[in-house]
Amino acid sequence: MCLDPTPPPPSSVTRRGVLAAAAVLAGTAALTTSAEAAPRPGSNGGDLVIEGGTLLDPATGEVIEDSVVVIRDGIVRAAGSRDRVQAPTDAPRLDARGKWVLPGLVDAHIHLNTAAEAADAVRKGATSARSGSTNFYQDIAVRELAWQAPQQAPHLKAAGVFVTPDLGDTVLADPDLTSLARLKEGVRSPEALRRVVEVNLARGADVIKTRVNERAGLPEQDPQTQVYSYEQLAEVVAAARKRGKGVLCHSYSEKGCHDAVTAGIRSLEHGVFVGERTLHEMRRRDTYFTPTLTAMAGLAESTNPVLAERGRTYLPILKDAVRAAHEMGVPLAAGTDSSGGTVDPIGREVQLMHEAGLPALDAIRTATTSAARLLGVEREAGRLTAGFQGNAVVVSGDPQRDLSVLMAPVHVVRSGLVV
Template identity: 75%
Template sequence: MCLEATPPPSPSVTRRGILAGAAALAGTVAAGGTAAATAGTTAGSSSPAGAPRGGNPAGGDLVIRGGTLLDPATGEVTENAVVLIEGGTVRAAGREGTITVPQGARTLDADGQWVLPGLVDAHIHLSTAAEARDAVRKGATSARSGSTTFYQDIAVRELARHSPDLAPRLTAAGVFVTPDLGDTLLADPDLTPLVRLKDGVRSAEALRRVVEVNLARGADVIKTRVNERAGLPEQDPLAQVYSYEQLAEIVAAARRRGKGVLCHSYSEKGCHDAVTAGIRSLEHGAFVGERTLVEMRRRGTYFTPTLSAIAGMIDSPNPILAERGRTYLPLLKRAVLAAHELGVPLAAGTDSSGGTVRPIGREVELMRSAGLSALDAIRTATTGAARLLGVERTVGRLARGFAGDAVLVSGDPLADVTLLKQPTTVIRAGLPT
């Protein structure tokens, strides 16, 4: 079958209809109203991930006062702090007495608590409005999708733009670029011609097609794989499904539109092929080796190890998965520490999916147990992850001009990062969640 003769993906009517369907599947229409389902579906429109088209983010006014403020960028700790949020954006942050608080301003008393910027989950699968809200309540006020089956993450992103307290600020990946798209072929009439391909999505034309359709539907990044899955006992996570040449084709197609690629990976060869093909971030990567880590440092490739997902397999009732968890977790922790010591940028991601949302604080805890300092572990879910998502000027700190997203915890996270697993309060764009 020649895909070159297939018309290019439709950017207009098809996109609107498909995303309305995705919103219905995700439940975002009921959660945030019709506007959330149709926002941003106009042909040719574009904006940075997490920013609404044609206006400022919806948000509230709030003063957080009396807590101890931590700035992950500098490590500075400010006691008896004030954070002034107006219209969902931080207008000022500092010690009490140095900031003028408007009379009658809505105030949150943070006395006895520590105040941090909202956390970033750099690898999560959000398919429903309920999952999105759960992620926020557990501290993830910004996130990057690891793909969904029917573009539900794009619908969740639009919900976040319309009703920020209901969903994280989301960088959407659309549908997975994988050899077997399965039922995803039903998601989009511009993907259905691929059903006739005997070998699945493997040819250069087919790979470009899935990337192009994703971008036409509004995906912010592209998600692909180089290895099979660790979480399915019948699959071999060291088996390679795409070659260097195929990965390079995916990266090139994404780069033509200024987009990056995140790549599911496990084996050292697979990791190396993915990194040298030009991916933006390596996901999982349990068997990544030193030569690949050195190449990642040279290229600025990020490492998102999803430690909590690997750790979660240890408790699986399936003996194959439980053994993988026990074997992979210590390997992955060593890889994380080696990456950190080499200067490879790290980002925290839970790989939550299937209706279960892990707290992003658990990933910070595992980064700490891998050997990072508490502050460096926190940075993987704040400033580091924000840089990966391209939102480092608005996310990851509580400073003037940054998003009014915050998590409050009951003690000092520099002494005990496990506190981040159970925030006492989460603020999204100046709105308590």
């Protein structure tokens, strides 16, 4: 069975219908409707002054005691010491005395299927995020929620649906995907691979998610089994690049990792068995590594004996890979791989990065400046300085001495609004 090689024609009716259904599934439709009913004048962001805390800039490592951060309409207008920053008298105050203030954290790999999951991610400190894909475009609906009601969802880069050999029920999500259900070999031909990428982008995906190996989280699958070849991955990358989009790739085996990196992906996800030759290639190409240590640690706690053994075996191997990547200068990004209704705090991933061998400040950067660069928002997120988004976490102590404080923020500020 062959596909028509031409991409599906753009259809505003189909797009509206598909994304409206996604909003219903994600539970965001009513929330965005209510947010649109009473928008803030000129912006969906708020005004706030965060004062008295110790401000840490991850980019420079600078620490400013008794700091003032001024946020207007959701954007940082000024940040620095009290004697240098004039705080407006008409803005609400957040007292951060005795606490530390950092930019909102970035979860570079998370699966947000519902409004409840999105709100939980924000409460746990993730004010920006990149989707690891959803089954029915729910992440695109969550992205819209983040714009309309920022305190209820992270600023999100959506991946749409997974480019994988077996789309399963995902083909029911979109009339332009249903023809793929007839393919006996699944989504493997160049035409089929391009079709899924093109439909994703037509629906508004910001990035493309694909895979090279089977899953570690399913006991019946072998995560070192390769499902796409170098040539197939290159088709996905080429189709995404045609529209200026990057690709993140679920990977485990060394050969799979190498094929994915040389095919041109933007970031390698999981990557337990990534080897030295591939890490060198990643450094040369500026390919990111998002190891999702939190997910691997979670496997080790599974009640399923196969998964628990995988987690116990894989976690130290992955930590070694993270340490080697850092020493080689491969850019790292923090991602929890949260899914299934449970949202792990992004602070836990930062702590695991530190346990893998990164200095505390470098570990913090994986969830701030480095992750922001991966998402293409390095001039908006990852720092609290003039012109950046008014996203912040206030924590109980010095994260450079005790990273566990990032797991339970005292306050989270999203676009100038206290969550």
